[in-house]
Amino acid sequence: MSQTGEPAGIVVPATSMSARAVVNGMNWTGDSYRSTSSMSGTARWDPDRFDPDRRDNEHLGMYNRIHYCFGAPLARIELHAAIPELFRRVKFSGLLEDPPPYRANAVLRGPRHLPMAIEGFTA
Structure with a gap:
């Protein structure tokens, strides 16, 4: 991130190194961010179900x-x-x-x- 901004109303300083996940697709400062497939429901597998034998994990x-x-x-x-x-x-x-x-x-x-x-x- 190169500038301070307020995605979803939260102030995020430009120097912030916090982890972020885009749960729902969004546009911010003119850039488009897609949601992560594991949280958006578009994944090929059920992200909320524990499966130790899951492939491509x-x-x-x-x-x-x-x-x-x-x-x-x-x-x-x-x-x-x-x-x-x-x-x-x-x-x-x-x-x-x-x-x-x-x-x-x-x-x-x-x-x-x-x-x-x-x-x-x-x-």
Whole structure:
């Protein structure tokens, strides 16, 4: 955004880095913005139905705002306990893809996946 504006009556400073989602198509300062297909109902799948086997799922994990996961704080606490225990029990010998494939998205950064070679496991 290059200028301060008021979309939907909300003052948004030009320096704002807040995340935004266009739920309904809109025109603002002469520009047209289409709604996101996952929220507009034009998607090929039901965005409000949980389906862990959904194809083409670029999920947002424990994101924020409209996509915020209610269980995210508990999941983060569990990960702080589980990951050190995993590294204590498993010997990793390296990445299977080095460097791993990264997302081409400025907002959701990081590896697309992180396949690793495992040498051994102790109980």
